[in-house]
Amino acid sequence: xxxxxxxxxxxxxxxxxxxxxxxxxxxxxxxxxxxxxxxxxxxxxxxxxxxxxxxxxxxxxxxxxxxxxxxxxxxxxxxxxxxxxxxxxxxxxxxxxxxxxxxxxxxxxxxxxxxxxxxxxxxxxxxxxxxxxxxxxx
Amino acid sequence: xxxxxxxxxxxxxxxxxxxxxxxxxxxxxxxxxxxxxxxxxxxxxxxxxxxxxxxxxxxxxxxxxxxxxxxxxxxxxxxxxxxxxxxxxxxxxxxxxxxxxxxxxxxxxxxxxxxxxxxxxxxxxxxxxxxxxxxxxxxxxxxxxxxxxxxxxxxxxxxxxxxxxxxxxxxxxxxxxxxxxxxxxxxxxxxxxxxxxxxxxxxxxxxxxxxxxxxxxxxxxxxxxxxxxxxxxxxxxxxxxxxxxxxxxxxxxxxxxxxxxxxxxxxxxxxxxxxxxxxxxxxxxxxxxxxxxxxxxxxxxxxxxxxxxxxxxxxxxxxxxxxxxxxxxxxxxxxxxxxxxxxxxxxxxxxxxxxxxxxxxxxxxxxxxxxxxxxxxxxxx
Numbered sequence: 001x002x003x004x005x006x007x008x009x010x011x012x013x014x015x016x017x018x019x020x021x022x023x024x025x026x027x028x029x030x031x032x033x034x035x036x037x038x039x040x041x042x043x044x045x046x047x048x049x050x051x052x053x054x055x056x057x058x059x060x061x062x063x064x065x066x067x068x069x070x071x072x073x074x075x076x077x078x079x080x081x082x083x084x085x086x087x088x089x090x091x092x093x094x095x096x097x098x099x100x101x102x103x104x105x106x107x108x109x110x111x112x113x114x115x116x117x118x119x120x121x122x123x124x125x126x127x128x129x130x131x132x133x134x135x136x137x138x
Numbered sequence: 139x140x141x142x143x144x145x146x147x148x149x150x151x152x153x154x155x156x157x158x159x160x161x162x163x164x165x166x167x168x169x170x171x172x173x174x175x176x177x178x179x180x181x182x183x184x185x186x187x188x189x190x191x192x193x194x195x196x197x198x199x200x201x202x203x204x205x206x207x208x209x210x211x212x213x214x215x216x217x218x219x220x221x222x223x224x225x226x227x228x229x230x231x232x233x234x235x236x237x238x239x240x241x242x243x244x245x246x247x248x249x250x251x252x253x254x255x256x257x258x259x260x261x262x263x264x265x266x267x268x269x270x271x272x273x274x275x276x277x278x279x280x281x282x283x284x285x286x287x288x289x290x291x292x293x294x295x296x297x298x299x300x301x302x303x304x305x306x307x308x309x310x311x312x313x314x315x316x317x318x319x320x321x322x323x324x325x326x327x328x329x330x331x332x333x334x335x336x337x338x339x340x341x342x343x344x345x346x347x348x349x350x351x352x353x354x355x356x357x358x359x360x361x362x363x364x365x366x367x368x369x370x371x372x373x374x375x376x377x378x379x380x381x382x383x384x385x386x387x388x389x390x391x392x393x394x395x396x397x398x399x400x401x402x403x404x405x406x407x408x409x410x411x412x413x414x415x416x417x418x419x420x421x422x423x424x425x426x427x428x429x430x431x432x433x434x435x436x437x438x439x440x441x442x443x444x445x446x447x448x449x450x451x452x453x454x455x456x457x458x459x460x461x462x463x464x465x466x467x468x469x470x471x472x473x474x475x476x477x478x479x480x481x482x483x484x485x486x487x488x489x490x491x492x493x494x495x496x497x498x499x500x501x502x503x504x505x506x507x508x509x510x511x512x513x514x515x516x517x518x519x
Contacts, residue, residue, distance in 0.1 A: 009265035010258070041266050041382075067285035067386055069277050070333035078271035083330075086270050086277055088381055098267050098381040108333055113288040130269055 004124050006077040015042045017056050022129040025121045027061050029095060030054040040095040061119030062136070063091040068113065070106050085111050089133050103134040111135075144227035145358035145365035146516065148178025148351030149475040152243060155346035155464050156315050162251030164193070164201045166243040166347035166466075171202060174349035179362035180237060185351075187235035189222035191215075191468065192242060193253045208235045214375070215505025216415050218242070219350070219471040220512030223501075224371030226352045236353060240474075243347020244467035250345075263379045273332055275417065276340055278380035278507035280332040283420035285386040287334060290435030292423065294334060296442055298325035300419040301338050301461055303447035308458025310448060310491040315342050316462040339419040341460035341469065348471035350478075355519070364519055366478045369404065369498070371514040372397025380507040387435075389508045391428030398500075398513040399430075406431055409515075410496040411480045412452070413473035415503045416459040422446075425502055429513065448490040456480060456493060470503030470512065477501045481518045 011019050018041075021028035030039045034051035038059070045052055068087035071078070078084070085101040101111050102120060117133035124130055150173030152158070152166040161169075175181055187208040190198045195209040210225050212218055219240050226238035245251060257263050272278070286292050302322055308314035320338070328337040358365035374390030374397075377383045399405070412431075416422045423437035431452075432440040446454035455461075457476040460469040477499040479485065485492035502513045 006271070007264065007268040008259060009269055010260040011265070012260055015265055041262055067281045067288070069280040069284060069335075070330070071271060071273050071277060072330045072332060073273060073276070074271055075273050078273075081271065083333075084271060086272050086281070088281060088386075096381060098270055098272065100270050108284075113285065128269075 008125065008128050014044055018042050019128065021056070022121060022131055023123070025129075027059055027119055027131060028056045029059045029091070029093065031057040038091070038093040038095040040097055059091060059093045063089045063117055063133070065101065065111065065113050065115045065117060066090045066096060068101065068108070068111055070108060087111070087133070089117060097131070100132050101134065102132045141231050142233060143355040144230040144352050144368045145355045145519065146350060146368065146474065146478050147353050147358045147361045147363065147365055148174040148176070148180065149478045150174040150177050150349055151313070151475065152347040155313060156344050157247055158245070158345040159248040159250065161245065161345070163243060163245045163253070164251055166245060166345060167198065167241050167349070168201060170243055170347035170349035171239060171241050174351050177363065178351045180351060184237045185239045187226060187229055187238035189219070189226055189238060189240040190242060191218035192244065197253070198241060214510035214512070216417060216468040216470045217503035217505035217510050217512040218468060219474065220501055220503035220514050221373045221510070223350065223352065223368065223474060223514050224373060224512065227368040227371060230352060230354050236357065238352040239349065240352070240471065241347065241349040242468055242471045245345045246343045246466040247345045267379055267381060275507060276332045276335055279418045279420055280335045281380060282383070282386040282424070282508055283418070284334055286420070286424065289387055290438070292438040294326060294336075295322060296438035297339055297419040297423065298322040299441050300416065300422050300446070301325045303441070303444070303450070304416060304455055304459045304461035306447045307456050308462035310488070311458050311463055314458040314463040315344050316458070335418060335420070341417050341465040342462070344464045344466055346464045346466040348475050350471060350474050359519070364482055366481045367517045367519055369515045369517050370398045370400070370402030371512070372401070374511045376509055378506060378509055383508060387424065389424050389428045389504060390511045391425050391502060391504070391513065394511045394513040395429035395502070398515050402515040404498060404515065408498050409500045411456060411477065411493045411499045412454050413456070413477045413499065413501045414454060415469050415473055416455055416461050417469065417504065419461070421504050422454070424508070425504060429500070429502060453493045456491070468505065470505070473501040473503060474514070477516055481516055
């Protein structure tokens with residue numbers, strides 16, 4: 001795993017609990033204790049109501065594809081992977097994150113907007129686990 | 139203090155544009171500045187306000203040997219320079235400065251002497267987008283376009299109309315980078331870069347600089363060429379990274395457009411020529427909708443049937459745009475340059491190259507990942 005050459009996130013004090021929850025394969029997202037909105041990416045304040053009371057909360061890891069692109073001309077370290085899908089996933093709880101859609105052909109006929117997806121934990125280094133998503137088949 | 143109206147009095151590109159491997163980014167900018175001042179009949183010593191993005195204002199001022207008393211380094215990507223035009227007009231209106239210089243250029247193709255850039259692994263893009271192999275602007279705009287297609291049925295053929303129209307305009311412009319004939323079928327046969335975008339949906343990468351000189355209308359009337367008045371402007375912010383864009387089908391032209399129209403006191407039907415930043419074909423389509431030239435979702439129909447091509451009833455990107463004329467890094471400055479030339483009637487006698495009786499023009503820049511926009515409305519004096 002030490003030969004991973006793709007860009008890695010560098011955590012900060014506010015975002016670290018998110019990355020830690022992925023490493024434990026139990027994804028958590030901040031939820032606002034005042035307006036009940038789920039907030040992503042992690043912040044020190046709620047962008048919906050400006051509350052400072054954001055609480056790390058377990059979420060389902062399920063969602064739907066909001067939009068996607070199939071990358072053919074990839075950034076350096078990703079060239080060997082092309083084509084691949086980068087998507088925005090709307091989580092059931094109501095916030096959105098970027099990820100890859102995996103375990104499916106990188107084809108807009110196979111990965112469709114609105115398609116249900118679920119999280120898969122990809123442990124890319126000792127410290128970093130990336131949240132990827134795959135189509136829900138069950 | 140009386141409010142002074144502002145006017146554009148000088149516009150120019152660098153001496154050479156296209157592939158210019160023997161010149162640095164700052165040299166290209168210096169050439170564009172001197173050419174624009176010459177176009178205005180002014181000199182560097184007349185400039186008291188400097189507006190730029192990419193390099194710091196101090197870097198550009200130092201290179202030019204000027205000490206401006208007003209400076210604005212607002213950096214919202216390709217929309218920066220249209221935003222600067224509004225800010226310059228406001229600074230002139232308030233009496234704070236007399237003459238503003240707006241400049242941008244990049245050795246985008248040859249990569250000589252570029253300003254420092256790059257995102258941090260601890261920034262939000264570094265943490266939440268780059269680990270997934272997101273290919274920057276093409277991927278972000280492609281995602282927005284895919285959503286637009288899903289919601290409104292927009293199709294690749296409609297996008298190709300935009301690329302073909304740009305090429306037809308470029309064929310009328312001797313300075314354009316790409317002038318060979320282009321058909322919709324050829325666009326649709328070009329390889330995918332980031333689905334749904336193909337190679338020919340994406341702007342060029344060239345070496346070029348552009349500069350714009352703005353002063354008070356009062357002073358402008360004593361200068362070399364007919365002034366082009368700045369009637370109104372607006373700017374809009376939405377997000378920085380694409381995963382934070384609230385609605386991928388709606389860009390901040392919905393904010394900057396209405397502000398610019400309201401300030402100018404005109405309506406859409408008054409616009410004779412439009413210069414709209416075409417980083418990608420889709421950027422034009424959403425901009426037309428966001429600005430209110432058609433309803434959301436109707437952009438595909440709006441651009442079809444040769445309507446925005448030479449001879450069509452909605453002349454758009456008459457230089458050939460970022461798709462076929464030039465695109466060093468942040469194209470916004472060139473929308474202003476082309477619009478001013480049209481409103482001056484500089485292409486009279488060149489057939490379709492000149493929009494007949496062009497009196498009022500719109501310029502619109504989109505920057506970042508559909509993150510920010512600037513809109514301005516210009517008019518012949």
